[in-house]
Amino acid sequence: MKHVRKVLTYLAAAGLLSLAVPAAAQAESVAETGTLTLSVSDAGGGLQAAIDAAGVAYADVHGLVINGGTLNSTDSRFINQSLTGLTDLTVGGTADFVGSQVPTSAFSGNTSLRHVRLDNTTVIGSRAFYDVATLVTVEMPSVTILNGLAFNNDAALKSAYLPQLRSIDNRAFYNAVTMSSLTLGEEPPVLLGQGNWFLYVTGLTIYVPVESALEVYRNHIFFQQFRIRVIGDDGTGNPDDPAPPNTPELCAQYCGRIGGSDSVRYRDREYFRGDYKVSLNLYSFNVNINAWLNNRQDTPQLDTLAAIRWAAEAGFDAVDVTAYYIPGYSNTTMPTLPDGEIKAFARQIRDLTKELGIEISGTGYQNDFANPSADRRAIDVERGKYWIDVAAEMGAPVIRVFSGPVPTDINRLGWETVTRERVVPALRQLAEYGAAKGVQIGLQNHGDMTATAGQTIQLLKWVNHDNIGIVNDTGYFRPFRYTTGLNYDWYADIAEVLPYSNNFQVKKRPGGAETDTTMDLNKLFTDVRYSDYRGYIPLELLWARDEPGYPRDLPEPPYEQISGFLDAVKSSLEYTKDRSEISGFTDLTYVDGRLSGTAFTDVADPDAKIRLYAPDGEVIRSLSATLVGDKSPEGRYQYKFDGIIGDRGQIRVLGPVGPSIMESVYRSIEITRTDGGNGTAAIHQMLDFYVSAGEVRGPLVPQLSNTLNGASHHLAKGSKDQAAKQLRNFLQHLENPDMDSHVTETARHDLKGAAQARIEAWTK
Numbered sequence: 078m079k080h081v082r083k084v085l086t087y088l089a090a091a092g093l094l095s096l097a098v099p100a101a102a103q104a105e106s107v108a109e110t111g112t113l114t115l116s117v118s119d120a121g122g123g124l125q126a127a128i129d130a131a132g133v134a135y136a137d138v139h140g141l142v143i144n145g146g147t148l149n150s151t152d153s154r155f156i157n158q159s160l161t162g163l164t165d166l167t168v169g170g171t172a173d174f175v176g177s178q179v180p181t182s183a184f185s186g187n188t189s190l191r192h193v194r195l196d197n198t199t200v201i202g203s204r205a206f207y208d209v210a211t212l213v214t215v216e217m218p219s220v221t222i223l224n225g226l227a228f229n230n231d232a233a234l235k236s237a238y239l240p241q242l243r244s245i246d247n248r249a250f251y252n253a254v255t256m257s258s259l260t261l262g263e264e265p266p267v268l269l270g271q272g273n274w275f276l277y278v279t280g281l282t283i284y285v286p287v288e289s290a291l292e293v294y295r296n297h298i299f300f301q302q303f304r305i306r307v308i309g310d311d312g313t314g315n316p317d318d319p320a321p322p323n324t325p326e327l328c329a330q331y332c333g334r335i336g337g338s339d340s341v342r343y344r345d346r347e348y349f350r351g352d353y354k355v356s357l358n359l360y361s362f363n364v365n366i367n368a369w370l371n372n373r374q375d376t377p378q379l380d381t382l383a384a385i386r387w388a389a390e391a392g393f394d395a396v397d398v399t400a401y402y403i404p405g406y407s408n409t410t411m412p413t414l415p416d417g418e419i420k421a422f423a424r425q426i427r428d429l430t431k432e433l434g435i436e437i438s439g440t441g442y443q444n445d446f447a448n449p450s451a452d453r454r455a456i457d458v459e460r461g462k463y464w465i466d467v468a469a470e471m472g473a474p475v476i477r478v479f480s481g482p483v484p485t486d487i488n489r490l491g492w493e494t495v496t497r498e499r500v501v502p503a504l505r506q507l508a509e510y511g512a513a514k515g516v517q518i519g520l521q522n523h524g525d526m527t528a529t530a531g532q533t534i535q536l537l538k539w540v541n542h543d544n545i546g547i548v549n550d551t552g553y554f555r556p557f558r559y560t561t562g563l564n565y566d567w568y569a570d571i572a573e574v575l576p577y578s579n580n581f582q583v584k585k586r587p588g589g590a591e592t593d594t595t596m597d598l599n600k601l602f603t604d605v606r607y608s609d610y611r612g613y614i615p616l617e618l619l620w621a622r623d624e625p626g627y628p629r630d631l632p633e634p635p636y637e638q639i640s641g642f643l644d645a646v647k648s649s650l651e652y653t654k655d656r657s658e659i660s661g662f663t664d665l666t667y668v669d670g671r672l673s674g675t676a677f678t679d680v681a682d683p684d685a686k687i688r689l690y691a692p693d694g695e696v697i698r699s700l701s702a703t704l705v706g707d708k709s710p711e712g713r714y715q716y717k718f719d720g721i722i723g724d725r726g727q728i729r730v731l732g733p734v735g736p737s738i739m740e741s742v743y744r745s746i747e748i749t750r751t752d753g754g755n756g757t758a759a760i761h762q763m764l765d766f767y768v769s770a771g772e773v774r775g776p777l778v779p780q781l782s783n784t785l786n787g788a789s790h791h792l793a794k795g796s797k798d799q800a801a802k803q804l805r806n807f808l809q810h811l812e813n814p815d816m817d818s819h820v821t822e823t824a825r826h827d828l829k830g831a832a833q834a835r836i837e838a839w840t841k
Contacts, residue, residue: 112165113138116145117152121175124152125159135159144170153183163189164211169196179205181224186623187211195220201227203246207622214238223249225270226622232560240286242266248273252560260284260308265297268409274299276482277560284308298456302449302485331492331535332528332557349606350654355646356395356438356615357388358582359402361639364628366402376629382429384634389433391640392647396435397580397615398426398471400442400464408443411460423471430472438613439519439548439580440468441477446503447484447495447526454503461507468516475519475580477548478507480526480536483558492557496526501539508542519548519580522570524589528557530573537577547577551596552584552619562588568600575608582617585642590619595779598649598786606653614650618642648786651793652761757789757800760831772824780810781828788835797839804832 113133117123123146128138138160148168156163174180178200184190185207193206194216203224206212212231216238225246228234234250236258247270250256256278263286268274275281282304285294294305359366362384368376379387381402388396400406403422405414412419430437442464444457461478468476480500487495508518520527520537527533533547554570555562567587587596605614618639620627628635764781767773773781788803810816811825811832 110140111137112140112142114142114144116170116172117143117148119147121147121149122151124148125155136162138163140165140167142167142169143172145172147173147175149175150180150183153180157184157187161189164191166190166192167194167196168198169194171197173197176200178202181205182207184209193217199241200224203227204229204622206231223266225249226251228253244269245274246270248276250275250278252277254278254560256281258282258284263287263290263293265294265300268299273482275303279483279485279487279558281485282306284310298450298453302453304485331531349608349611351611353605353611353614353650354394354436354438355643355650356397356436356613357391357393357639357643358397358399358615358617359384359388360397360399361616361618362628362634363401365634370402370404377631377633379634382425385426385429385435386433387634387636389430389435391636391643393643394435395438395613395615396430397439397441397477397613397617398437398473399477400440400467403467406442410456411463419467420470423467427470427472436613437471437473438615439475439477440464440471440473441519441521441548444479444503445481446479446500447481448499449484449486454499458503458506461503462510465507465511465514465516469514473516475517475546475548476511477519477521477580478504479521479523480504482525492526492532496532496536497539500526500536504536504540504545505542508540508545512542512544517579518545520545521548521582522550522553522574524553524555524559524562528553528555528559530554530570532557533574534577546579547574548580548582549574549578550582550584551601552582552587552589552617554587555589560589561592563592564588568597568604571601572604572608575605575610578608578610578612580612581610581614583614583646584617584619586619590624591621594776595783597779597782598645599653599782602649602653614646616642616646644787644790645783648790649783652786652789757785757792757835760785760828760835761789763828763831767821767824767828770824772821773819773828775816775819777810777816777819780816781807784810792839801836801839804836807832 113128113131115127115131117127124143127146128135139162141156141160141163156166168174174195177198179195179198179202181202182204183202183206185204187206187209189211190206190209191211191213193212193214197219198217199219200222201217201220201224204226205224206215206228207226208230209228210230210232212228212234214236215228215234218238219241220239221241221243223239223242223245225248227246227249228237229248229251231250231253232255234253234256237250237256238260240260240262242261244267251273253275254277256275257280259281261283283294283300284306285291286308288307291305291307294300294303359381362379365377365379366381366384367373369378369380372378381398384402385396385398401408403419403426405412405419405422407413427437442460444461446454446457448454448457461476465476480496484495504518504520511518520533522528522530522533527536537545537547549571551567551571553562554567555565559565565588571587583596583601584590585595586592588594616639618635620635626635626638764773764785768778784803784807788800788807791797791799791803808829811820811829
């Protein structure tokens, strides 16, 4: 911190020297040093004019010192858009922002700022420095109020100097994962909102001005989890300091899946072809219901009961009513309203769902059982028992709980110690209490202490109680201590925990709300149908803050987006009912010219389907084939193909002659050409083929699959016009230039032709 101050002071001093020289000389000086010092107008919005008057090229400004005048949102927008090389910003002297407040989202998404000093500003607006990935240090000696998400997702932020801070709102430093130093005043700031102020900040030291403040912070129910030191104490030789992070050693074998990536396969189980009840998790309306609870006027409001009514009208079979949406709920304390009012509202929910003919699939509350503070954990256990009582009153069969964020002492203690000594006892208490009330406990994997399938299952085994299962969150499996699941094998983890699952949260993006890849619903529900899970399928739709269609930016709650996701899920559930991969026939692939996968069996099942992959160099492509006759004495099989077929009348398949012997033999397969009727089966098959061949890949796969499922769904209901509309969306996805790298021209041409032929047939 002292080093940064010296650097900033030097930059400011260097800039001040330039005030006495003409504009041309000043421009020359800036070109050499990169630092510009100036004043702006008192009216606000004059920064661009001041820089233009100085004759300085925007690209040359790397350091900016403003020592007089007033800044507003126009100025911050100019900085973001035009000063793209600015790394150091100082607002000092007599300069300040309008109202002494950095505007909401002022520097959100800035791509260059590294060091910021604001000498006079007292309030940092909501999202003011949200997602500034380059920001390293901030010095704000006069700031007293830090609004929500102020430094959210600033992954490079190391140090913050806020000695006058009096209050911190929700998620102010959320995901500032490398933050190591925070300077505060003698009294801890008040924590506002629903929590997560420092979630995923695990290596933080808080510096206070005097020794008497040490005990105040160390006895604070929240701040006691961090290291507390007096300014100037670098902690050299302190035996209590944790070792440097070493994630693989922290959780040892528990970080992976229990048996490895290929350990769980359900293909030997009976495939479930029945129906599932689809539920709406009200967290999908989180922004809107919170606007109602807090009477926010900048967001379309929706009350809890109205959300339930809408869910019934939209076609959901059930609702998951998180306790957050019961007036009086608090994330950190017992309810703020009388018990009678809380229970009465729970009964209102129960009675309304009965009146509407829908069910309650579950509820949930916020907790932190990994917290170093025994008092904090004890409060959360008591809160959990209270909300179990409310769940019973409401008629919810499952209450969702968390393990807790990764604590600050994880490096010293390790994952197993924290889990067994803190999380396990708390969950066991809730499981026991819930059993007496008829409410199951559902532990949700949440990218925290339960980031992987291995961690989640191991934790469940240590709890060792019949009344606890896993809420299978399809959007939160990821490597331990990673902020997203980007490039992670989510589907393997989802399948791994299926035997332990007692509820679900089906998300649109398996890697997290901030990622782009969408869920392959057919793959997901095929795995679910191969398992023993027969419970609800709750949906939870999430948005990144800067995503188009974010609920706060819409004129009404996101009804259309949620309805679209519901349609996609129902279509996929319907489509995956029909599955014919049985009797030992499985997908086969070629690796270096040889088969990889389970060999053919000697069973000849007329209902079995296999997928055939031609070796490199073969003209014939991969096709789905249905066995239509018994194996001949010569070892020949006869199949009927639906979909694209090559011009040849015979397909040669390199394959084994027995379950364990690999020999290079060719089997002759006769072809019967069919047109696939007037439905979507042929397009489905064609898409499966091109996906298997790697010619359709990445985010385009679920986009095409989900729209095709929608077409099938509407066609089954007799609505060809709506089915054609879905296929037009299918074509738009194919023609999207952003998807060029995810589809070959051959695949695009064939899929477009098949879809256009169906559209023409349906709209004649």
